Every structure is written in C-alpha cells, then in structure tokens.
Amino acid sequence: xxxxxxxxxxxxxxxxxxxxxxxxxxxxxxxxxxxxxxxxxxxxxxxxxxxxxxxxxxxxxxxxxxxxxxxxxxxxxxxxxxxxxxxxxxxxxxxxxxxxxxxxxxxxxxxxxxxxxxxxxxxxxxxxxxxxxxxxxxxxxxxxxxxxxxxxxxxxxxxxxxxxxxxxxxxxxxxxxxxxxxxxxxxxxxxxxxxxxxxxxxxxxxxxxxxxxxxxxxxxxxxxxxxxxxxxxxxxxxxxxxxxxxxxxxxxxxxxxxxxxxxxxxxxxxxxxxxxxxxxxxxxxxxxxxxxxxxxxxxxxxxxxxxxxxxxxxxxxxxxxxxxxxxxxxx
Amino acid sequence: xxxxxxxxxxxxxxxxxxxxxxxxxxxxxxxxxxxxxxxxxxxxxxxxxxxxxxxxxxxxxxxxxxxxxxxxxxxxxxxxxxxxxxxxxxxxxxxxxxxxxxxxxxxxxxxxxxxxxxxxxxxxxxxxxxxxxxxxxxxxxxxxxxxxxxxxxxxxxxxxxxxxxxxxxxxxxxxxxxxxxxxxxxxxxxxxxxxxxxxxxxxxxxxxxxxxxxxxxxxxxxxxxxxxxxxxxxxxxxxxxxxxxxxxxxxxxxxxxxxxxxxxxxxxxxxxxxxxxxxxxxxxxxxxxxxxxxxxxxxxxxxxxxxxxxxxxxxxxxxxxxxxxxxxxxx
Numbered sequence: 112x113x114x115x116x117x118x119x120x121x122x123x124x125x126x127x128x129x130x131x132x133x134x135x136x137x138x139x140x141x142x143x144x145x146x147x148x149x150x151x152x153x154x155x156x157x158x159x160x161x162x163x164x165x166x167x168x169x170x171x172x173x174x175x176x177x178x179x180x181x182x183x184x185x186x187x188x189x190x191x192x193x194x195x196x197x198x199x200x201x202x203x204x205x206x207x208x209x210x211x212x213x214x215x216x217x218x219x220x221x222x223x224x225x226x227x228x229x230x231x232x233x234x235x236x237x238x239x240x241x242x243x244x245x246x247x248x249x250x251x252x253x254x255x256x257x258x259x260x261x262x263x264x265x266x267x268x269x270x271x272x273x274x275x276x277x278x279x280x281x282x283x284x285x286x287x288x289x290x291x292x293x294x295x296x297x298x299x300x301x302x303x304x305x306x307x308x309x310x311x312x313x314x315x316x317x318x319x320x321x322x323x324x325x326x327x328x329x330x331x332x333x334x335x336x337x338x339x340x341x342x343x344x345x346x347x348x349x350x351x352x353x354x355x356x357x358x359x360x361x362x363x364x365x366x367x368x369x370x371x372x373x374x375x376x377x378x379x380x381x382x383x384x385x386x387x388x389x390x391x392x393x394x395x396x397x398x399x400x401x402x403x404x405x406x407x408x409x410x411x412x413x414x415x416x417x418x419x420x421x422x423x424x425x426x427x428x429x430x431x432x433x434x435x436x437x438x439x440x441x442x
Numbered sequence: 443x444x445x446x447x448x449x450x451x452x453x454x455x456x457x458x459x460x461x462x463x464x465x466x467x468x469x470x471x472x473x474x475x476x477x478x479x480x481x482x483x484x485x486x487x488x489x490x491x492x493x494x495x496x497x498x499x500x501x502x503x504x505x506x507x508x509x510x511x512x513x514x515x516x517x518x519x520x521x522x523x524x525x526x527x528x529x530x531x532x533x534x535x536x537x538x539x540x541x542x543x544x545x546x547x548x549x550x551x552x553x554x555x556x557x558x559x560x561x562x563x564x565x566x567x568x569x570x571x572x573x574x575x576x577x578x579x580x581x582x583x584x585x586x587x588x589x590x591x592x593x594x595x596x597x598x599x600x601x602x603x604x605x606x607x608x609x610x611x612x613x614x615x616x617x618x619x620x621x622x623x624x625x626x627x628x629x630x631x632x633x634x635x636x637x638x639x640x641x642x643x644x645x646x647x648x649x650x651x652x653x654x655x656x657x658x659x660x661x662x663x664x665x666x667x668x669x670x671x672x673x674x675x676x677x678x679x680x681x682x683x684x685x686x687x688x689x690x691x692x693x694x695x696x697x698x699x700x701x702x703x704x705x706x707x708x709x710x711x712x713x714x715x716x717x718x719x720x721x722x723x724x725x726x727x728x729x730x731x732x733x734x735x736x737x738x739x740x741x742x743x744x745x746x747x748x749x750x751x752x753x754x755x756x757x758x759x760x761x762x763x764x765x766x767x768x769x770x771x772x773x
C-alpha cells in the first residue's frame with residue numbers, strides 16, 4: 112500500500128489535536144493555559160507525531176496505541192520552542208510575539224516546564240502494556256536529554272573562533288537527530304513490542320543522518336525566505352548562531368575573512384546591520400558554502416535510503432518519503 | 443527501633459552523594475556539569491531523599507531499592523532552584539551568585555532542563571520491578587506538575603490586591619505539599635509494592651499539611667535571620683512575594699495599611715528600601731501576623747500526628763520526627 116505522507120499528516124493531525132486539547136485544556140484559569148495556547152495557536156503542522164503514527168502502522172502496529180506517545184513528542188517540541196526562544200532572545204515566532212515577550216520570562220520558563228510534565232503524563236496513560244510503556248519512557252527521556260546536551264553546545268557556540276563542520280555535526284546530531292528519530296522509534300516500539308532492537312537501532316541511525324539534513328536545510332532557509340519571524344533574512348547571522356554555512360566557511364576562510372566573520376557574529380543582535388548580514392552572505396558565497404550545504408544535505412538523504420532498505424517492511428517508499436519530508440522545513 | 447533523623451540523614455546523605463556523582467559526573471566538558479556543580483556545591487542537606495529512604499525502611503522495605511528515586515527527588519529540587527532563581531530574579535543563593543548570574547539565563551534554563559532529564563533517567567534505572575517503577579514515575583510526574591502549577595500561582599501573585607490566606611494555602615499545597623510528600627510516598631511504594639493505596643493517600647495528606655507548615659516557617663525565617671542570600675532580611679518583601687504574613691495581613695488591614703502594603707510589595711526589588719521593609723514589618727506586627735503565623739504552623743504539625751497514627755507501622759515516632767523536621771528550614 113502506498114501512503115501519501117501529506118494525506119496521513121492531515122488525518123493523524125486531527126487525532127493529535129483532539130488529544131492535545133484533552134491533555135492541555137485551552138481554557139483553564141491557571142496562568143498556564145493562556146501562555147501555552149498563545150504559543151500553540153501560532154501553528155505547527157503536527158509532522159513529528161504523524162510520522163510516529165505512520166511508522167507504527169507501516170510496521171504492523173495499531174496507530175491508536177501510539178497516539179499518546181506521538182502527542183508527547185509534539186508537546187516536547189513545543190516545550191523546547193518556549194525555552195529556546197528565551198535562550199536565543201527571539202522576540203517573534205511565526206509572526207507572533209514569543210511567550211516570554213508577551214507573558215514574561217518567568218511564565219515562559221514555567222509554562223515550558225509544565226509542558227514537559229504533561230508530556231510525561233501523556234506517555235504514562237498510554238493504552239499499552241507496562242514493558243512497552245517503560246521502553247517509550249526510556250526513549251523519550253534519552254531524546255529529551257540528548258536534545259538538551261545539543262542545546263548546551265549551541266548556546267555556547269556563538270562566535271567560537273575555531274568552529275568546524277565536525278563540531279556542527281556533533282551539535283546537530285544531539286540537538287536535532289534524536290528528536291527526529293524519536294517518533295519513529297516510538298512508533299516501532301508500539302508496533303512490535305520489545306523484540307525489535309535491530310529495527311530500533313536502524314531508526315536511530317536514520318535520525319543521525321536526518322537531523323543534520325534537516326538542520327542544514329533550515330540554515331539555508333534562514334538565508335533565503337527567512338524563518339517566519341517577521342520575514343527577516345539572516346536571523347542566524349544576527350544571533351551569531353553557528354550554522355553549517357558558518358562552520359564550513361570558518362574552516363576554509365583566509366585570516367581576513369575569518370576575522371570579519373567572527374566580528375559580525377559576535378555583535379549583539381541589535382547592533383548587526385543589514386549591511387553586515389550581506390557582507391557575511393558574500394563571504395559564504397565566495398567560499399561556495401551555500402552550494403556545498405545544499406549538496407551535503409542531499410547526500411545525507413541519499414544515505415538514509417541505504418538504511419531504510421534494511422528496515423523489515425514491504426513498503427520502503429513510505430520511509431523514503433518520510434526522510435525527504437523531514438529534511439524539509441517542518442516548523 | 444528508635445531512629446534518630448539527623449543520624450539517618452547523615453548516613454543516607456553519603457549514599458545519595460555517591461550516586462549523584464555517578465548520575466551527574468562533576469567533571470564533564472559539556473557546558474552542563476560546570477553550572478550544575480557550581481550550584482550543587484553550594485550545599486543542600488539531602489533531607490528530602492533521606493526521608494524517602496527512612497520511610498521505605500520503616501515500612502519494611504529495602505532502602506537501597508529506593509535510592510534512585512530518592513536521588514531523583516533531590517535532582518528535581520535542584521532543577522526547581524535553578525529555574526526559580528531566574529524566575530524570581532534572585533542573584534544570590536547560599537551566599538554564592540546564582541547560576542543565571544554566573545553563566546547566563548540561557549545556560550541556567552538549559553542546565554535545569556538537563557537535571558530533569560537525569561532525574562527521570564535515574565528512576566528508569568532503579569533496581570525494582572516494572573510495575574513499581576511505573577508507579578514511581580507517576581508519583582514523580584504528578585509532583586513535578588503540581589509544583590509547576592503552584593509556581594504559576596506564585597509568579598502571578600505578586601502584589602495581587604485581594605490576596606487571602608486561602609489563596610496562599612492553595613499555592614503552597616501545590617508548590618510545596620506534593621514535593622514534601624513525594625519522597626515518603628515513593629519510599630512507601632518501594633517498600634510495599636502496589637497494595638498500599640491507603641497508606642499512600644495518608645502520606646499525600648501529610649504533605650498537604652506539612653507543605654504549608656514548612657512554607658510558613660520559611661516565610662518567618664525570611665523576616666528573622668534571612669534566607670542565606672547574603673544574609674538579607676525581608677527578601678520576600680523586596681521581591682513582592684505573597685507570604686503567609688502578607689496574605690493574613692491583607693485580609694485584616696484597614697484601607698490605609700493595605701494601600702501602603704501593596705504599594706511597597708509592587709515596587710521593583712532595587713527600589714525597595716530598608717525603611718520600606720521595616721514599614722511592612724511594623725504593619726505585620728500591628729495585626730499580630732507574625733504570632734499568628736507561628737501558631738498556625740505549629741497547629742498544622744499537630745494535625746499531622748493524627749494522620750501518622752493511622753499509618754501501619756509500629757514506630758510512629760519516626761514519622762512525627764519527620765513531620766517536625768520537615769516543618770523546619772531545610773534549604
């Protein structure tokens with residue numbers, strides 16, 4: 112059976128949204144619902160949870176049994192967005208003021224903490240046997256932890272003078288890789304119980320490839336159409352964020368270009384002019400960083416195909432579709 | 443057998459500290475160990491985990507089986523301290539700069555998130571059967587969630603004009619009650635498996651009494667010896683924190699006193715003078731708030747004794763000792 116990913120996302124998205132409203136009621140007068148729903152209403156395509164459910168179904172499981180875990184990943188994702196927006200001092204997300212801007216830093220940190228509690232609660236009430244539930248809790252906790260480790264590298268990478276592609280890849284595997292694989296791994300656990308270690312390892316390996324692929328594409332989007340934060344181009348440059356472009360160029364650039372690059376990256380966001388952004392873009396182009404990034408991301412996707420060929424399912428297409436889909440922009 | 447609480451805390455504290463160093467290695471070069479251990483080294487008497495282990499032992503269990511859960515509570519406690527210090531804008535804790543002051547807000551939020559991941563990990567590797575492990579994860583998640591709900595009330599209570607003792611008690615039951623009971627409940631679960639619902643309910647009820655008792659004493663300490671943040675008296679008044687004293691006085695005060703009280707509580711911390719603090723103290727004294735708070739806390743402790751009499755153990759003394767101990771200052 113061929114599965115159309117976008118169609119599945121639409122169908123599963125409705126189920127996810129219904130359960131989300133149960134787990135986090137939108138109208139409670141508790142200082143938590145309001146900031147959380149201000150954030151949740153700004154959008155999100157429910158792609159991560161949908162991919163969990165698609166994986167579960169493709170491996171012979173009942174997607175309804177994976178629904179709580181799928182939602183937990185979506186909640187975790189939003190918890191990270193709330194905390195990351197404070198950490199990165201982002202004032203806009205999807206053309207709306209971020210939660211910390213609208214409700215203050217204290218409420219934004221605390222609302223993120225609440226989301227995490229509800230994510231764990233959601234897994235704990237999953238309609239599945241205890242052993243699988245514990246396995247899901249392990250996967251979820253590992254993913255949460257590795258993502259935080261990646262974020263620690265990210266926070267402290269700003270303007271690092273000896274930044275390399277290798278450092279970038281380590282960061283991205285941690286911050287994005289576990290996270291992208293987590294839903295698929297969970298879907299596999301629900302489908303097949305605990306006797307699928309081999310498949311689980313393969314799906315984690317997929318994540319290690321898809322994470323960088325996704326992030327490199329995201330880095331490129333920031334330089335072309337902007338990340339939906341008021342349509343601003345070059346937000347990563349203003350933030351001094353160590354993108355693939357920055358890592359690659361840092362390794363190649365001559366001393367003059369490298370010094371100029373670091374100087375602009377280290378500037379405070381409000382002091383970085385549009386001319387500065389253009390200057391960095393020119394340096395990136397001079398070293399072919401943008402072309403290289405595009406090619407590198409596409410190569411990673413091709414590598415995932417080899418792993419997908421080893422996953423025990425008759426329908427390889429759906430996993431390849433997922434890999435392609437996840438390497439595109441999913442915010 | 444009589445158990446000396448302080449003696450037990452010392453013995454168990456060593457075991458807790460050893461496991462803590464395994465779960466969160468102090469010397470990793472990952473931008474997480476350093477801020478976390480800067481915080482952990484400022485102290486902490488390991489009272490919460492010790493009480494978990496004492497409870498487990500008194501109810502006939504093996505405390506070694508509860509050690510991971512006990513440590514998870516200690517880690518949760520420290521995660522909340524990291525986030526609370528940012529949320530309350532506290533610059534000093536135990537006479538040291540707080541983590542957000544020393545390492546920045548981004549690293550402090552993220553280090554707190556990491557602690558929570560390790561707390562869950564710690565429970566997940568507990569040497570106990572799956573069903574008990576899931577029960578512990580449920581207790582832990584409930585406690586985490588309720589504490590966050592209490593924090594939401596706390597953040598938004600600042601300078602609330604119609605503050606009442608009832609609102610205060612609701613806040614404190616959430617923010618402190620679950621938290622204090624959690625270790626004892628977990629100790630009971632490890633001791634007796636899942637066939638102890640009655641005992642568990644009684645221990646949660648203890649928490650609902652001990653939480654306010656502890657918090658009211660903490661509120662009083664802030665007005666007498668200070669909370670160890672550079673020895674400053676009246677830190678709660680400067681922060682505009684809705685203490686028991688504030689709630690009680692708000693309900694009784696005439697319009698003039700109430701207006702003066704709110705005006706000072708609403709001032710930014712840096713604008714609140716020592717004269718302002720003294721002025722609030724004078725109002726509190728005029729309405730007998732300090733005496734009443736002392737009496738109210740002691741009454742709560744006495745009420746815990748009735749519940750303790752129903753817990754199925756031959757040694758009631760140890761639980762009464764715990765209740766007394768936990769109503770004292772434990773930071």
